[in-house]
Amino acid sequence: MHQKNRMIKILEDLGLTTAEANIYFILLRKSGASVNEVAKEAGLTRQRIYNILESLSEKGIVYVSSQRPRKYFAISPETATSVLIRDVERKLYNLIRIREEFVNIVRSMGVERTVPFTISHEVSGRRALIGVVKEFIRKTQRELVIGATRNEAIRLIYEYKPEILEIVDRGVRIILLTSLEQLPQDAREFLEKIATCSDFNTSARIYVRDCEETILMPSEGSLKERRWYDEGIILKNRDISRAIHDMLLRTLAGIQE
Secondary structure (H helix, E strand, O other): OHHHHHHHHHHHHOOOOHHHHHHHHHHHOOOOEOHHHHHHHHOOOHHHHHHHHHHHHHHOOEEEOOOOOOOEEEOOHHHHHHHHHHHHHHHHHHHHHHHHHHHHHHHHOOOOOOOOOOOEEEEEOHHHHHHHHHHHHHOOOOEEEEEEOHHHHHHHHHOOHHHHHHHHHOOOEEEEEEOHHHOOHHHHHHHHHHOEEEEOOOOEEEEEEOOOEEEEEEOHHHHHHHOOOOEEEEEOOHHHHHHHHHHHHHHHHHHHO
């Protein structure tokens, strides 16, 4: 039963409804089944089964024979999951295209940034903050200095890896101060390949981009009372960013000595 529930959940994650996943599972265990046979096992009406089978057929993971009475067959799980993944990829591509269209429309209206003419502003919410950090990383032209907690260092790999690799390919220098000894071996090896790393314990998360802009975020530990949230301050001030940058590099120099 556990394996069946897990399989149904996987199919749901790939885009099927619970009913569709259950019907596919029924057909997968049979070498062909009629509507009556499927309806009897599923405990649903014939019309409901017809609708589900038609949907699965349109998705390309069930086919019907031409013989009478007609029987329905499930394609192999390898092929079915590949078909469903391609459908997810198409939906993702469409979302990316819509996003680009939205950004272009906003830019054509002359809107360059959401918080103009401010020295600093606050961002709240985990997903919102992750989006801000991704854009912050992408905007880096020369040098990105990061002071990271253990969790933030791991997040560089599992959340920000595409953005990190993109700026590395552009020749951006990354300097990372974090608690290297607390990182898993594979994470440490990856970070040491793409950044100048030094072992350093910090109680905050700091990103400095080109000495022009800084993101300051509290450690995860200080957010326990608000565990569903995250927050950060964006500093759009060169003098402050330069001071934080120099402070981090002096710390780095002291570590290396």
